[in-house]
Amino acid sequence: MTGNIALDLLIAAIAIAAITGLARFLFGADAIRLDAAAAQERLAFDEPDFKPTDWLVDAEGRAAAAVNTTGEIAIVRAIAGGAVTRRASSGQLNAGYDGALLLIQAADLGFAETRLMAASHEEALRWALRINGGSAI
DSSP states (O other): SSSHHHHHHHHHHHHHHHHHHHHHHOOOOOOOOOOOHHHHHHHHHHHHHOOEEEEEEESSSSSEEEEEEOOOEEEEEETTEEEEEEEEESSSSSEEEEEEEEEEEEEEEEEEEEEESSHHHHHHHHHHHHTSOOOOO
């Protein structure tokens, strides 16, 4: 490089900004919007043995949560080009709520917090209880 640390940092910052801008231009920056059908399709693909009995789909299409008869929880989250899933036993995730907003936290740093807007405060509370294995935060 140039030997001048300030100039080297400036060049590196400009290069990173240019690469990031090019990637957003070529691949888009917006995440997909999940609806019930898209969430079910993705979960069936990633976890074919998970048979959901109840769904909560975020009103803004950011994520969805499902539960099966054994109490396992599956979360489907929208990302830039598609969706990703996480599966956990009841009690492995921590859930809280703020009004109708359900907040799910996982130990996985790449899946740190998921936010789902429920239809009501009661529904968010019901899901928080279900995810925590019977106790709400």
